[in-house]
Amino acid sequence: MVPKRSETETITYTTLPQIGAGVPRRGNRLSRGFWGLVMRLMGWRVVGQIPELSRFVLVGAPHTSNQDFFMTALTMATLGIDVHFVMKHTPFVGPVGWFLRWFGGIPLDRDRTRDFVAQMVDEFDGREQFMLAIMPEGTRGKAHDSASKGWRSGFYHIARGAGVPLVMVIFDYANKHMRVGPTVWPGESYEADLPVIQGFFAGVAGKNVERTLVLQRDFHS
Template sequence: MTLVLGPQVPRRGNAFSRWLGRAMLRLMGWRLHGRLPDLPKMVLIGAPHTSNMDGVIALTALTAVGLRAGTMIKDTAFRGVLGVVLRWFGALPVNRRSPKGIVEQTVDVFRSQEQFVLLIAPEGTRSAAAEWKRGFHHVARGAGVPIVPAAIDYVHKRITFGEPLTAGDFDTDMRRLMQFYGRHSAARHPERLSRPVAEALGLPWQPRADED
């Protein structure tokens, strides 16, 4: 595991938390490949997402490198102690009653902060999505920040970070992203792959699969 953050990338934790994260990854047999661009803002997307275990591995990887990444969660979840915990983990509230949509509110967060990495699973479900949700692309375009893909591979037990992509035409960008995921991903439950990733891997896509 050689991934090192540049000085502009937002960070969380300390030497002990990074050591603990690296130790946990080693115990699980996982490695990190690639690099993150040395930029203060980006949209970091993770795929394929077919299991709750994906989140455990992702959180361990973020702790190991000391990356501070945030997710957008409905504001009603931020009550009491749970709100404190969610904010510590980087979650930010979305007001679904606001006249501004989720994309616009997220773009506002990018504009209001000097450093911000947004973490998104664009498949939106663990259960064989037919298409990727376009919110990650709209946010990246609106905020003028790059999209950085991360692929999880359960066969080789590694997470690979790809080259940053400047958001332009959605279909063109999806073809580029699927070239990356077709080379570097392997799902825990292949039968739950989203259709774009399944096609990129040359695997059959099933329209629905049960979750555990």
């Protein structure tokens, strides 16, 4: 599939583990080497391509285990990428709260804050460099559940509202690969784009196979 973009938008892609200068970074060569060693000792590899852009939304799936959060953090530490994530506001107190913010956490109180999508679009609008990681499977449903029930649309509307692309992050436990890419620009319709996006994750089993949603490839994309 050809990524959707405006006529004036130019994207270059970097084959991992090399990262372009425009991508938000954190850590140094020593820290990247350490976490890369940890990943290799676990038998995992990071493969794929990342766009030479300073702002985008990372879409992680299939989400079947809390270990997915650890693997995402380990991957980003290995690559030395500065990624942000949203989580419930309650742990953001004291030393734990300081660590979570340092690590890239953004607290969200759904009872007091306005619309989640609007808040995240504002985060993008207020920063020259910003990467947001989202796992759209709000519930790690059983394999017989429909894909539409298992995915939340916020990731798509955030990217569209902020004018940034979606970068897939695929948790391939069978091959022990963290696969990054492809990159897709959101179009005019979530309903039309969702089968295409989900198609990149089709056939990939999560850590808990019985919780992996059954997705179909979109052969018309």
